[in-house]
Amino acid sequence: FKVTLVSTSPIDGQKPGTSGLRKKVKVFKQPNYLENFVQATFNALTPEKVKGATLVVSGDGRYYSKDAVQIIIKMAAANGVRRVWVGKNTLMSTPAVSAVIRERSGADGSKATGAFILTASHNPGGPTEDFGIKYNMENGGPAPESITDKIYENTKTIKEYPIAEDLPNVDISALGVTSFEGPEGKFDVEVFDSADDYVKLMKSIFDFESIRKLLSSPKFTFCYDALHGVAGAYAHRIFVEELGAQESALLNCVPKEDFGGGHPDPNLTYAKELVARMGLGKSDTGGEPPEFGAAADGDADRNMILGKRFFVTPSDSVAIIAANAIEAIPYFSSGLKGVARSMPTSAALDVVAKSLNLKFFEVPTGWKFFGNLMDAGMCSVCGEESFGTGSDHIREKDGIWAVLAWMSILAHKNKDSIDGNTKLVTVEDIVRQHWATYGRHYYTRYDYENVDAGKAKELMEHLVKLQSSIPEVNKIVKGIRSDVANVSSADEFEYKDPVDGSISKHQGIRYLFEDGSRLVFRLSGTGSEGATIRLYIEQYEKDASKIGRESQEALSPLVDIALKLSKMEEFTGRSAPTVIT
Numbered sequence: 001f002k003v004t005l006v007s008t009s010p011i012d013g014q015k016p017g018t019s020g021l022r023k024k025v026k027v028f029k030q031p032n033y034l035e036n037f038v039q040a041t042f043n044a045l046t047p048e049k050v051k052g053a054t055l056v057v058s059g060d061g062r063y064y065s066k067d068a069v070q071i072i073i074k075m076a077a078a079n080g081v082r083r084v085w086v087g088k089n090t091l092m093s094t095p096a097v098s099a100v101i102r103e104r105s106g107a108d109g110s111k112a113t114g115a116f117i118l119t120a121s122h123n124p125g126g127p128t129e130d131f132g133i134k135y136n137m138e139n140g141g142p143a144p145e146s147i148t149d150k151i152y153e154n155t156k157t158i159k160e161y162p163i164a165e166d167l168p169n170v171d172i173s174a175l176g177v178t179s180f181e182g183p184e185g186k187f188d189v190e191v192f193d194s195a196d197d198y199v200k201l202m203k204s205i206f207d208f209e210s211i212r213k214l215l216s217s218p219k220f221t222f223c224y225d226a227l228h229g230v231a232g233a234y235a236h237r238i239f240v241e242e243l244g245a246q247e248s249a250l251l252n253c254v255p256k257e258d259f260g261g262g263h264p265d266p267n268l269t270y271a272k273e274l275v276a277r278m279g280l281g282k283s284d285t286g287g288e289p290p291e292f293g294a295a296a297d298g299d300a301d302r303n304m305i306l307g308k309r310f311f312v313t314p315s316d317s318v319a320i321i322a323a324n325a326i327e328a329i330p331y332f333s334s335g336l337k338g339v340a341r342s343m344p345t346s347a348a349l350d351v352v353a354k355s356l357n358l359k360f361f362e363v364p365t366g367w368k369f370f371g372n373l374m375d376a377g378m379c380s381v382c383g384e385e386s387f388g389t390g391s392d393h394i395r396e397k398d399g400i401w402a403v404l405a406w407m408s409i410l411a412h413k414n415k416d417s418i419d420g421n422t423k424l425v426t427v428e429d430i431v432r433q434h435w436a437t438y439g440r441h442y443y444t445r446y447d448y449e450n451v452d453a454g455k456a457k458e459l460m461e462h463l464v465k466l467q468s469s470i471p472e473v474n475k476i477v478k479g480i481r482s483d484v485a486n487v488s489s490a491d492e493f494e495y496k497d498p499v500d501g502s503i504s505k506h507q508g509i510r511y512l513f514e515d516g517s518r519l520v521f522r523l524s525g526t527g528s529e530g531a532t533i534r535l536y537i538e539q540y541e542k543d544a545s546k547i548g549r550e551s552q553e554a555l556s557p558l559v560d561i562a563l564k565l566s567k568m569e570e571f572t573g574r575s576a577p578t579v580i581t
């Protein structure tokens with residue numbers, strides 16, 4: 001192939017958010033839009049690192065991925081990349097990409113040094129919906145802010161990019177290696193099935209035999225909903241072939257470019273079918289719900305964990321996994337190096353860390369901050385309130401890992417009873433037992449999606465301004481409800497990375513109450529249109545007689561305060577959130 005230099009000019013708005021660049025497909029289809037961002041990334045990585053490199057290019061298979069893969073292959077070739085690894089039909093979950101970077105060796109011993117992940121994660125897909133791209137580094141984790149800032153700067157000055165225009169499209173539906181000859185030598189594209197690498201990794205972490213035994217028991221029933229995301233490409237292999245689950249346990253496990261028209265976000269609002277099957281929806285499907293249910297998002301890094309007629313909040317989930325990991329999961333049997341959560345995630349994990357005497361870290365939202373801690377050997381298990389849970393086996397959150405972690409805990413708690421006549425220890429039993437031991441963190445998140453960006457900014461500025469006088473805040477708070485604790489402090493969360501000393505500012509507005517309750521306000525960094533305001537509300541209850549309440553009811557005084565303090569309706573014109581989780 002030949003290399004052509006194409007002249008281009010900067011395009012506005014290519015700043016990567018919490019997890020890469022996410023925009024409507026029609027924005028990505030504009031001339032040079034994708035090309036500019038890809039070249040800005042190559043330039044940020046520096047030509048020396050790009051030349052001769054092995055890169056992974058794949059994603060959740062959403063609409064436009066097939067075109068994007070071919071463009072990136074041609075640009076990689078022209079930039080002197082030595083080989084590109086592509087998942088069959090562009091499919092590779094975000095955690096599998098991370099695993100492939102860290103674990104896979106090519107036939108000649110080559111290792112990948114990074115990846116373009118093509119996904120907009122939990123955002124809908126299709127011609128009128130979202131596409132996205134992000135770059136992951138050699139450790140398998142998302143590029144740190146120092147790199148994403150550089151990428152953004154490069155998009156503002158880009159003038160040209162090289163591309164191998166005459167390189168024929170590679171058939172990404174067929175496994176195997178295609179080799180080309182360019183001005184600088186050989187260039188290979190290898191198409192493979194990443195499920196092999198991923199399954200191997202999962203088997204090295206969990207005791208598949210004990211999970212298989214759990215799944216074979218008539219007492220234990222299971223349902224997994226991939227919401228037509230890329231998790232479907234792994235679910236059959238792992239749950240059915242390896243672990244012996246019934247075919248009928250899999251819902252929406254065929255990956256689709258538009259996620260079947262749905263919103264591939266595993267929560268109580270969008271995972272409707274699973275929610276109904278688990279006996280949690282308004283329209284119960286009838287019949288006895290399964291004992292355990294789980295769902296994934298588009299790129300399979302998120303998870304929702306459900307018991308029969310029971311929802312596990314993600315903040316509780318990570319705390320429960322941490323509390324049981326050493327006993328229930330072979331990978332952790334020699335102990336946990338530490339645990340971490342994102343700032344808005346509830347303090348349930350903090351209580352476990354304290355009680356088990358574990359190192360603990362609170363980082364800004366987004367997985368990139370966990371990676372440094374893990375690389376430094378300071379963190380084993382971490383999670384976010386946004387249905388993300390994971391460990392240092394890779395550098396991304398991992399939806400299927402979380403399901404296997406819960407299955408391991410269930411298998412462990414039931415190891416003596418699974419064959420006999422004793423009652424199954426259920427998901428709900430495990431959670432209630434956890435609350436009884438550690439106390440309960442009532443938790444909810446209100447999302448106001450696609451509000452006017454200017455108004456959202458004003459609301460945030462209003463909240464920051466209020467923080468200058470705590471007595472004034474307390475006067476307002478007491479005027480709304482007299483039955484809540486005093487606000488003891490308020491700030492904007494700032495994080496200093498304990499490993500590299502880098503500082504991240506403006507990571508969310510916090511109001512902290514004397515009894516441990518918290519209100520947090522943030523603007524989303526993953527949307528593609530307008531602004532999304534996230535409001536996180538949390539209250540800690542140690543009194544065992546008060547841990548069984550409905551969470552929306554328990555939190556209603558704090559919700560009231562949050563809405564009035566922020567003047568939510570006044571700024572946004574919304575009387576109710578778009579989604580409550």
Ligand code: VG1
Pocket residue numbers: 018019120121122297301302342365366367384385386388523524525526527534
């Ligand atoms: C959201 C979540 C955050 C998560 C991020 C990426 O970000 O709140 O916790 O890490 O999505 O997840 P934001 O900025 O919109 O609040 V995923 O599965 O979209 O890669």
Ligand code: CO
Pocket residue numbers: 094121122297298299300301302
């Ligand atoms: Co995701």
